[in-house]
Amino acid sequence: MLGYSQKEFYGRDKGFGVGHFKSMEVNGRIGKVAASDIEDLCIAFSTAASALLKGVGPLRVSRELLDDLTLLTVGPQFRGGANNARGAAGIIQVFEIIKEIVEHSVENLGENSMEVRSATGRLFAIEFAPDPDIIIKEEMSVGHDRNVVAIEVKSGTDVSNIHNRIGEAEKSHQKARKDGFTECWTVVNVNQLDMEKAKSESPSTDRFYSIANLSLRSGDEYEDFKRRIMSLTAIPAARN
Missing domain, CATH: 3.40.91.10 (Restriction Endonuclease)
Structure with missing residues (x-):
């Protein structure tokens, strides 16, 4: 929803170097290293999501709106596919x-x-x-x-x-x-x-x-x- 592909988010060279969180998304498991950084991750996500919602403006937040926001990731996915x-x-x-x-x-x-x-x-x-x-x-x-x-x-x-x-x-x-x-x-x-x-x-x-x-x-x-x-x-x- 925040517009990052997996490679851009987890990658060490071009991403944020937070690959230790990937197991949470892939298989629902929180590793030992990730567990100690969960609070920082939540703060980072909340801060970024707040900025996103402020940019949305007066629109009413709903399930449909959140579904539409997930389309932001389509660009990075297509770009990754094109690069491959x-x-x-x-x-x-x-x-x-x-x-x-x-x-x-x-x-x-x-x-x-x-x-x-x-x-x-x-x-x-x-x-x-x-x-x-x-x-x-x-x-x-x-x-x-x-x-x-x-x-x-x-x-x-x-x-x-x-x-x-x-x-x-x-x-x-x-x-x-x-x-x-x-x-x-x-x-x-x-x-x-x-x-x-x-x-x-x-x-x-x-x-x-x-x-x-x-x-x-x-x-x-x-x-x-x-x-x-x-x-x-x-x-x-x-x-x-």
Whole structure:
């Protein structure tokens, strides 16, 4: 009713950092940490709700009015859904670009993954993953893989928020490093990026790329991306 989505309210990065209250909404349980802060939560809600009612003015408070006020949360919900859709579209876009680069060596193509055969006969899997977004790994033997490349795709176009997204990529890449990935790349969707600042925010990122530049299928940035994909998967050059 106060116009916040769960992510905006409970989130640590962009929200209020009060995730310990979430169990109250999700399963009706008050944890030990939340119990000690209940009074402060009630005061905060009462203060915000009072300001909301003052803004409503002389309208009579009723169940119907409160039902109408809950529509305030529709905006944040749709915005969150739109952000998720944009993020998924960006990941698919980068995956398609990689597929075009390696298609002459693809042996198996699935909905969420593909396998390519290297010049030495080894199989490399390129697939969607929950964290990071796209991974490339080499099959050393049955059931044993070598993690090669971890790619984080940040599709948001809001320049003012890009450094938060890069911070999220850094967390993912730190995890990827622990899992043995030798290369970590971050693909962003903004036109201008302060590279020096980006590198300081994500020192684990080996290479930064732009979705727009990769989508051109030409130019220095795309050619660098293409060379590295082909080199790290050890696939032969396509025959003309």
